Amino acid sequence: MAYEVIIRGGRIINGTGSPWFQGDVAVQGERIVAIGRQITGEAEQVIDATGRYVCPGFIDTHTHSDFSFFIDPTAQSKVRQGVTTEVTGNCGSSAAPWMGAGRRPERTGGFEPTWNTMAEYLDALSAVGKTLNIAPLVGHGTIRSAVVGRENRPPSAEEMAQMERLLRESLRAGAVGMSLGLYFAPGMYATHEELVRLLRIVGEEGKITAAHIRDEGTYTVGFQAAVEEFIRLGEESGCPVHISHIKAHGPEVWGLSTKILELIAKARERGVQVTADQYP
Ligand SMILES: [Zn+2]
Missing domain, CATH: 3.20.20.140 (Metal-dependent hydrolases)
Structure with a gap:
């Protein structure tokens, strides 16, 4: 699977109040299309978010x-x-x-x-x-x-x-x-x-x-x-x-x-x- 953007290795906070977990987020166009511990696949742009938080605006x-x-x-x-x-x-x-x-x-x-x-x-x-x-x-x-x-x-x-x-x-x-x-x-x-x-x-x-x-x-x-x-x-x-x-x-x-x-x-x-x- 190929994505436009994959944000890898960040601490994901999803906004529901649950604690963060380490994982990847894949983006296609204006939408998040996958969230998981480790997303396999390629992306045009890979952002290394190690040690950072990834969360909704x-x-x-x-x-x-x-x-x-x-x-x-x-x-x-x-x-x-x-x-x-x-x-x-x-x-x-x-x-x-x-x-x-x-x-x-x-x-x-x-x-x-x-x-x-x-x-x-x-x-x-x-x-x-x-x-x-x-x-x-x-x-x-x-x-x-x-x-x-x-x-x-x-x-x-x-x-x-x-x-x-x-x-x-x-x-x-x-x-x-x-x-x-x-x-x-x-x-x-x-x-x-x-x-x-x-x-x-x-x-x-x-x-x-x-x-x-x-x-x-x-x-x-x-x-x-x-x-x-x-x-x-x-x-x-x-x-x-x-x-x-x-x-x-x-x-x-x-x-x-x-x-x-x-x-x-x-x-x-x-x-x-x-x-x-x-x-x-
Ligand atoms: Zn006021």
């Missing part, structure tokens, strides 16, 4: 690379760490919809966006020939800015309908979920009812909501209350909720992590889909 679940690929599509800083997929648009702020006060030129690193909607953004992103897979979230703060502006007030009935429409449209265009930035303006201005209504749409579309929660320390409502708030949003809306970069921030809340993990476990027992990620 990493998914970076929390990035702010919304505009980076337009500046450098080769994404060297990610590729060289083994990252092959990035989740962008976190913490309530995304590159689309690029409308009204949702336009934040200070965030683009000098790049001038040519799109308005999420669909147009994703077309522009596809056109740059980037090296990573992108799973974009749509930012609640970005949608709210586009419709309500950056003011501290609840949306009118008409504005609420427009936010709902923009959210649904963005999700259907390809956003994998919505992000909240409840610690930041204008995300912090959102009413509970507003958030439940928006999360309900995300749930209906079969997607998730990730949040930079309202407080990770003792700045506003407190770490525990912020986690409880987000779990409640998931419970009331039926949308899976994901706590971004979970942490007990500052000496005042050190030690609270046990309690927080308990809250999450209890919510999951009740059937609320709560997950979290953490900085490496």
